[in-house]
Amino acid sequence: xxxxxxxxxxxxxxxxxxxxxxxxxxxxxxxxxxxxxxxxxxxxxxxxxxxxxxxxxxxxxxxxxxxxxxxxxxxxxxxxxxxxxxxxxxxxxxxxxxxxxxxxxxxxxxxxxxxxxxxxxxxxxxxxxxxxxxxxxxxxxxxxxxxxxxxxxxxxxxxxxxxxxxxxxxxxxxxxxxxxxxxxxxxxxxxxxxxxxxxxxxxxxxxxxxxxxxxxxxxxxxxxxxxxxxxxxxxxxxxxxxxxxxxxxxxxxxxxxxxxxxxxxxxxxxxxxxxxxxxxxxxxxxxxxxxxxxxxxxxxxxxxxxxxxxxxxxxxxxxxxxxxxxxxxxxxxxxxxxxxxxxxxxxxxxxxxxxxxxxxxxxxxxxxxxxxxxxxxxxxxxxxxxxxxxxxxxxxxxxxxxxxxxxxxxxxxxxxxxxxxxxxxxxxxxxxxxxxxxxxxxxxxxxxxxxxxxxxxxxxxxxxxxxxxxxxxxxxxxxxxxxxxxxxxxxxxxxxxxxxxxx
Amino acid sequence: xxxxxxxxxxxxxxxxxxxxxxxxxxxxxxxxxxxxxxxxxxxxxxxxxxxxxxxxxxxxxxxxxxxxxxxxxxxxxxxxxxxxxxxxxxxxxxxxxxxx
Numbered sequence: 001x002x003x004x005x006x007x008x009x010x011x012x013x014x015x016x017x018x019x020x021x022x023x024x025x026x027x028x029x030x031x032x033x034x035x036x037x038x039x040x041x042x043x044x045x046x047x048x049x050x051x052x053x054x055x056x057x058x059x060x061x062x063x064x065x066x067x068x069x070x071x072x073x074x075x076x077x078x079x080x081x082x083x084x085x086x087x088x089x090x091x092x093x094x095x096x097x098x099x100x101x102x103x104x105x106x107x108x109x110x111x112x113x114x115x116x117x118x119x120x121x122x123x124x125x126x127x128x129x130x131x132x133x134x135x136x137x138x139x140x141x142x143x144x145x146x147x148x149x150x151x152x153x154x155x156x157x158x159x160x161x162x163x164x165x166x167x168x169x170x171x172x173x174x175x176x177x178x179x180x181x182x183x184x185x186x187x188x189x190x191x192x193x194x195x196x197x198x199x200x201x202x203x204x205x206x207x208x209x210x211x212x213x214x215x216x217x218x219x220x221x222x223x224x225x226x227x228x229x230x231x232x233x234x235x236x237x238x239x240x241x242x243x244x245x246x247x248x249x250x251x252x253x254x255x256x257x258x259x260x261x262x263x264x265x266x267x268x269x270x271x272x273x274x275x276x277x278x279x280x281x282x283x284x285x286x287x288x289x290x291x292x293x294x295x296x297x298x299x300x301x302x303x304x305x306x307x308x309x310x311x312x313x314x315x316x317x318x319x320x321x322x323x324x325x326x327x328x329x330x331x332x333x334x335x336x337x338x339x340x341x342x343x344x345x346x347x348x349x350x351x352x353x354x355x356x357x358x359x360x361x362x363x364x365x366x367x368x369x370x371x372x373x374x375x376x377x378x379x380x381x382x383x384x385x386x387x388x389x390x391x392x393x394x395x396x397x398x399x400x401x402x403x404x405x406x407x408x409x410x411x412x413x414x415x416x417x418x419x420x421x422x423x424x425x426x427x428x429x430x431x432x433x434x435x436x437x438x439x440x441x442x443x444x445x446x447x448x449x450x451x452x453x454x455x456x457x458x459x460x461x462x463x464x465x466x467x468x469x470x471x472x473x474x475x476x477x478x479x480x481x482x483x484x485x486x487x488x489x490x491x492x493x494x495x496x497x498x499x500x501x502x503x
Numbered sequence: 504x505x506x507x508x509x510x511x512x513x514x515x516x517x518x519x520x521x522x523x524x525x526x527x528x529x530x531x532x533x534x535x536x537x538x539x540x541x542x543x544x545x546x547x548x549x550x551x552x553x554x555x556x557x558x559x560x561x562x563x564x565x566x567x568x569x570x571x572x573x574x575x576x577x578x579x580x581x582x583x584x585x586x587x588x589x590x591x592x593x594x595x596x597x598x599x600x601x602x603x
Contacts, residue, residue, distance in 0.1 A: 155600055158582070158589060161582050162595075163598065170525050172542075177518055177541065184548065187560075238601040
């Protein structure tokens with residue numbers, strides 16, 4: 001067997017993801033020489049790494065190709081999601097600098113772990129082989145387990161870390177077993193090879209079909225845990241509440257982007273032809289994702305109404321938003337609509353990224369140093385004491401509801417459009433109705449800020465960097481909402497790249 | 504030669520036992536061991552399938568799973584030790600600070 005030469009590996013395409021992973025390792029050593037009271041230097045070095053990866057990604061993004069003998073794909077799909085993830089990481093670093101200092105958990109390892117999980121998500125966006133998806137999934141998850149418990153020895157944070165760890169490891173085991181069964185049915189772990197073998201397995205004996213169905217079910221469950229869809233959502237509110245707030249903000253976007261990237265690529269590249277009955281036009285997994293999406297939308301939005309803590313409220317809201325992205329995934333099961341639906345999912349994720357990070361940044365600005373002050377009552381009177389902050393929070397809440405002229409509206413519009421094109425009318429109606437329900441709890445935050453009288457002085461902790469994070473996400477939310485063509489053009493060729501990957 | 508089906512049956516049994524262990528056990532260490540059992544069930548299935556197909560994809564996958572499982576052990580035990588230090592217990596029923 002001929003060993004591949006270095007140039008055949010196409011290392012250039014992996015620079016954005018690899019450079020971030022390498023920089024994390026180097027930063028771990030550099031951090032040892034940075035004095036304890038100047039740990040913000042580590043933050044700026046980490047931010048520099050993110051900016052470098054961002055620029056490298058923009059250069060690679062236009063020029064698709066495969067690296068590592070087909071294990072790693074750098075296409076527009078991955079490039080677009082890398083932009084979302086790197087922006088998330090940058091904003092999360094901005095949010096963390098002061099927060100870590102004032103809550104007394106300022107340690108350099110924090111930024112190293114953040115860079116590692118970011119590179120894990122980037123590998124996940126590009127993974128073209130079940131084994132690579134698995135390793136990327138773990139590179140994403142393991143640093144997040146530690147970050148969730150970063151406030152140790154505070155008991156709530158430790159509890160969040162352990163809960164996330166146990167359920168995350170449980171989900172990974174499901175994923176690996178599913179991958180093993182799919183390998184058993186098809187004889188390969190490479191996604192483009194699996195798609196050919198699926199056709200042969202369907203034509204052949206029944207045991208292969210059973211393995212394929214069980215395997216894809218287990219993979220769906222494993223990735224469903226990561227993106228927090230019903231019935232695999234139980235960990236979300238507890239972990240989101242207990243983890244330090246910037247970690248929660250990062251996790252609520254980053255882990256979902258990685259999970260949905262792997263989900264879309266596995267379903268659309270490896271399993272598009274997996275049908276249960278002979279002669280079916282749509283993919284066999286469409287019904288499963290459809291039902292899960294509907295359950296997620298209903299449960300996430302209804303349980304969120306009764307929440308009194310902003311972090312728990314945003315946790316249930318993030319479950320609901322995973323449901324909207326899953327609507328697009330279900331729509332992608334109809335051949336012919338899959339390009340449009342993939343594009344819709346990507347636009348939704350970008351819109352959700354700006355809005356959700358912004359909402360968490362405002363929640364963090366009014367949080368007290370000991371982690372209290374995250375109740376919805378703490379928003380009372382914010383409209384009078386900090387009118388600008390309150391107005392921006394109101395825009396974020398409207399964007400999460402999906403009111404026109406905000407990013408959230410554009411995201412929901414494209415997702416509903418794809419769902420209707422795919423002929424899933426019931427699902428589209430459920431989506432619209434649950435959006436109306438979601439207005440109840442989002443508007444309640446606005447009412448608390450402007451119409452209720454509060455005591456104390458909210459937003460004492462809105463420090464400069466947090467404010468920069470808020471302005472950045474606010475600008476993103478508005479620009480996306482007013483000029484949606486910016487992002488719809490950017491993601492124009494994205495979905496096509498996914499489809500054309502099949503050799 | 505033992506048939507592949509037999510190995511896969513055994514792997515499924517081990518996987519189900521591991522799942523039940525995670526759901527029913529209350530001691531964090533035992534829950535964690537059950538997760539390891541699930542991962543090793545997957546390893547057994549991968550190796551059996553690799554023999555059936557006559558290629559090395561499955562073997563390679565197993566190496567990665569073993570490595571990642573080791574990394575998970577390191578993180579998991581560290582978290583469990585941290586919890587034990589502050590609570591003097593690793594019963595997961597006693598983790599109930601976060602509710603709502």
